[in-house]
Amino acid sequence: MEKYLLRFVPTMKCNFNCDYCFLGKSVDRAAETMFDHHSVNEWIEAMKLYSDKEIEIYMWGGEPFLLDDTYTLLKAWLAMDHITEGCRIDTNVYFADKIAERCPSNKLKLNCSYHMQHHTLEDEFKKVKKLKKLDMVGMVNFVASESNLRQLREEYHMSIHDLIDKFAEIGVFMNVAGDFALANNEKYERRDEYMDFILQFISPREWELLRGKSKKCKCDAGKHFFTVNNDGRLTSCIDDAVYGDFFKGEITPAKRVKKCKKGCQSLISYPWRQDNECNPWNSLLEYVKRNEEYRKNVQTKIDFIFD
Numbered sequence: 001m002e003k004y005l006l007r008f009v010p011t012m013k014c015n016f017n018c019d020y021c022f023l024g025k026s027v028d029r030a031a032e033t034m035f036d037h038h039s040v041n042e043w044i045e046a047m048k049l050y051s052d053k054e055i056e057i058y059m060w061g062g063e064p065f066l067l068d069d070t071y072t073l074l075k076a077w078l079a080m081d082h083i084t085e086g087c088r089i090d091t092n093v094y095f096a097d098k099i100a101e102r103c104p105s106n107k108l109k110l111n112c113s114y115h116m117q118h119h120t121l122e123d124e125f126k127k128v129k130k131l132k133k134l135d136m137v138g139m140v141n142f143v144a145s146e147s148n149l150r151q152l153r154e155e156y157h158m159s160i161h162d163l164i165d166k167f168a169e170i171g172v173f174m175n176v177a178g179d180f181a182l183a184n185n186e187k188y189e190r191r192d193e194y195m196d197f198i199l200q201f202i203s204p205r206e207w208e209l210l211r212g213k214s215k216k217c218k219c220d221a222g223k224h225f226f227t228v229n230n231d232g233r234l235t236s237c238i239d240d241a242v243y244g245d246f247f248k249g250e251i252t253p254a255k256r257v258k259k260c261k262k263g264c265q266s267l268i269s270y271p272w273r274q275d276n277e278c279n280p281w282n283s284l285l286e287y288v289k290r291n292e293e294y295r296k297n298v299q300t301k302i303d304f305i306f307d
C-alpha cells in the first residue's frame with residue numbers, strides 16, 4: 001500500500017514567547033490558521049479520500065493545540081484505520097490536560113518541548129507524566145539555550161544530566177537540542193565547546209545531518225513526504241511543484257527520486273535523504289532509539305556554563 005507522511009501547520013501563533021525561539025515573537029507571525037480556508041469538517045472528510053493509502057501525520061507551528069479545532073480534527077483523524085502509528089506533533093504541552101481529555105491516542109507520539117520560561121519543572125513533569133501514561137510521548141525536547149541552562153542551574157541547582165535522569169525515571173527520553181543561534185553560528189567563539197557539550201546527547205552523525213555542509217544527494221521527500229498547505233495544495237521541500245490537492249484526495253508523487261542540495265532544517269526532513277540510513281517513518285521514535293543507543297557509550301559528563 002502507498003504510504004505518505006503529511007505535514008500540517010494549524011497555526012504559527014503560540015501562547016508562549018521563548019526568548020530563544022527561532023521563529024521570533026508570536027505577535028509578529030502570520031495569523032492565518034488551517035481552518036480559515038476549510039472548516040474542520042472539510043479537513044476530516046478530505047482525509048477519508050486517502051483511505052486506500054497509509055498516512056502518517058506530522059503537525060507543528062506555532063502551538064498546534066492553541067486551536068480548538070485541532071482537537072476535533074485529531075480525534076476524528078486518529079480514529080481512522082489508515083492513519084498509522086507514529087504520528088508526531090511538536091507541542092509545548094501547556095494544553096496537556098485538554099489533549100488527554102479530547103484526543104487521547106497512542107498513535108500520537110508528541111515531541112514535548114520543555115520551555116523553562118513558561119513551565120516550572122513540576123508542571124512540565126506532571127504534564128509529561130500524564131501524557132506518558134497514555135503512551136503519547138515521543139520525547140521531551142530541551143533547547144540548550146542560555147536562558148534554559150542558566151535557569152536550570154540557578155533556580156533548580158540541577159545539571160542537564162540531572163534533568164535527563166528525572167525524565168528517565170518515568171521512561172521518557174529527553175533530547176538536548178543545540179540552540180540554532182549557537183550551534184549553527186560558525187562565528188560563535190565557544191562553538192566547539194558547545195558542540196562537545198551537545199555531542200554527549202546526540203551522535204556526531206545527527207549533528208552533521210542537521211547542520212553539516214549540504215551536499216547534493218537523492219531524496220525521497222517528493223515521493224513520500226509532503227506539506228499540506230492551508231488551501232489544500234500538497235507541496236514538497238524538494239522543489240516548487242504542486243503534488244496534489246488534499247480536498248480532492250489527489251496525490252501525485254514525483255515519478256523519479258530527485259536530487260536536492262538544500263540543507264535540512266529539521267529531524268523530520270533528513271531521514272528522507274538517501275545519504276543516511278535513518279528510518280523516515282515514525283521518525284521521532286526512531287530518532288530516540290538511535291540516540292539512546294549512542295548515549296550508552298558516552299562516558300563524559302560535562303556541563304556548559306554561560307559566563
Ligand SMILES: C[S@@+](CC[C@H](N)C(=O)[O-])C[C@H]1O[C@@H](n2cnc3c(N)ncnc32)[C@H](O)[C@@H]1O
Nearest residue numbers: 020021022061062063090091092113141179180
Ligand atoms: C518552534 S517550536 C513550535 C512547536 C511547539 N509550540 C513547541 O514548543 O514545541 C518547534 C520546535 O523547535 C524547537 N526550538 C525552538 N527554538 C529553538 C532553537 N533556538 N534552537 C533549537 N530548537 C528550537 C522547540 O523546542 C520545538 O521542539
